[in-house]
Amino acid sequence: MASGLLGGPGRGGGLLRDRDFAVLLTARVQSTAGDQLSRVALWVLVYRATGSAAWPAVAFGLSMAASAMALWLAPWASRFALRRVIRCCAVLSALLVAAMAIPGVPWWCLILIAMAGQAVGGVYRATQTAALRQVVPPQQDVERFKTAVSAQQTADTVAALAGLPVAGLVIAAAGPYLPMLIDAVTFVLAGLLVGRVVGRADVPVLSRRVSLLETVCTVWTDRRLVLLLGFIVLSGITIVPEALSVGLAHQFGRPDAIWLVAVSEPAGYVVGASPWIQRLLSSYRWARGLGWFAIGSFVPLIGAAWMPNLGAVCALLVVSGIASGHLVTVLTLYTAWSQESWLISAQVLGRTVLIGAQGMASGLGGLAGEVLSGPAAAVTAAGVFGAVSAVAVTVAWRSLLSSPREVVLPAG
Numbered sequence: 001m002a003s004g005l006l007g008g009p010g011r012g013g014g015l016l017r018d019r020d021f022a023v024l025l026t027a028r029v030q031s032t033a034g035d036q037l038s039r040v041a042l043w044v045l046v047y048r049a050t051g052s053a054a055w056p057a058v059a060f061g062l063s064m065a066a067s068a069m070a071l072w073l074a075p076w077a078s079r080f081a082l083r084r085v086i087r088c089c090a091v092l093s094a095l096l097v098a099a100m101a102i103p104g105v106p107w108w109c110l111i112l113i114a115m116a117g118q119a120v121g122g123v124y125r126a127t128q129t130a131a132l133r134q135v136v137p138p139q140q141d142v143e144r145f146k147t148a149v150s151a152q153q154t155a156d157t158v159a160a161l162a163g164l165p166v167a168g169l170v171i172a173a174a175g176p177y178l179p180m181l182i183d184a185v186t187f188v189l190a191g192l193l194v195g196r197v198v199g200r201a202d203v204p205v206l207s208r209r210v211s212l213l214e215t216v217c218t219v220w221t222d223r224r225l226v227l228l229l230g231f232i233v234l235s236g237i238t239i240v241p242e243a244l245s246v247g248l249a250h251q252f253g254r255p256d257a258i259w260l261v262a263v264s265e266p267a268g269y270v271v272g273a274s275p276w277i278q279r280l281l282s283s284y285r286w287a288r289g290l291g292w293f294a295i296g297s298f299v300p301l302i303g304a305a306w307m308p309n310l311g312a313v314c315a316l317l318v319v320s321g322i323a324s325g326h327l328v329t330v331l332t333l334y335t336a337w338s339q340e341s342w343l344i345s346a347q348v349l350g351r352t353v354l355i356g357a358q359g360m361a362s363g364l365g366g367l368a369g370e371v372l373s374g375p376a377a378a379v380t381a382a383g384v385f386g387a388v389s390a391v392a393v394t395v396a397w398r399s400l401l402s403s404p405r406e407v408v409l410p411a412g
Contacts, residue, residue: 015147020135020197027190028128028152029159034186035121036163037170037179038097039063042114044176045100049107059111064359066115068352070122074345075215077123082130083198085344089124090191093117094184101180126347129335131198133343138336142283146332150278153328157270161263215345223400225346228334229353230393234294235327236357237389240365240382241265241301241317247375252310264314268321273328286329288401291394293326298390301383305376313376 015021042063043056077085096117100110132152138145170179219225241248245261254260271277278286286293300316300323307313331350338346361382368378 021148023193023197024132024135025151025155027193029155030186031190032156032159033163034183036160037167038183040167041171041176041179042110044171045110046107062111063114063118064355066118067122067355069119070348071352073119073123074348077344082127083195086127086198087191087195089120090187092120093124094187097180098184101177122348122351126344129347130343131194133335135197146283147275149332150273150275150328153273154270157266161266215342218342219346224337227397227400228330231290231294231330232350232354233357234386234390235324236354237361237382237386238297238320238324239358240361241379243362243365244369244375244378247369251374251376254310257310260314264317265321268318269324272322272325277325278328290326290329291397293323294390295387296323298383298386301379304379
């Protein structure tokens, strides 16, 4: 039986009763919610300054693409104590967000600042994962660590979903600058909280600087990590329905239900990634079945073009999101199998791959919606492409599992 989140059977006991883990989870949630506040505020400021609906979308795309810049910052972060890196990233992020809250800053300058913030934030996210691995070591109890990743993923998604309507309310009541100031405060608080936890966990200073090229080569030569990155790419493709939410809602004559389409898949993921669902199978069985779950996340999308109404489409998206809960196991294994000397760089690489896959899938999905008979057909095409790709990755993964010398799975 897997470790419980609150308590009960299992080797790990109740994670939320672990003060250090509770602090890490709180810091992660408030950072995610704060990021959503400032992101919406940035869209509003850019729209007000340009009067164009296209530029806020460009601002979002550029800021997310800037996450790749973290690949060059990560090797630098590996040279210092984790506690120091966490606090430096938190302070830098807070200062950058606070600079965006200064009235009169040109809109193009806001975009540049947001890009810099995303680069620093990418390293900051990686350090949070490194801290989690120190507080809940997967080498001692992989089930407990998977429960920790599960709780983190669930809380992260809920915070991201809740952050959007909260941002709208705050902006409507106090303008777009207050959300950015709130985000700056959340960075400072999170940095202080995580810094204290890392201090108590006695994280050692990494012995040497690991270059970006060395990290990529190390991951590329490790077949296990390459295939896990493949599963991460597949999870990025499932963003297509969310990217086409506006078109889907209009295609089915429900323009007032855009939000419903946008939250359906993430809501399903919250269920699938939750510790209570993850406890149904051991980490060993989840790992053995990764390929089937990946395929299962795309099969529901194939039926989108034949659905009679938007509610049926949303039901398919929820099912797809639930199957996407296998990403918890992917992230667990990816973190556990990454060496500590290049853990931060490996985490940034994984995040960059995911964001790149999401961006490419969104763009191609939008193009397919124009070329095919509509957004629903584009979702079906994404489902077919994803399922076929998932079969290929699954074959390679099953081949890997048949080679005991190459991979060691958690005990079943």
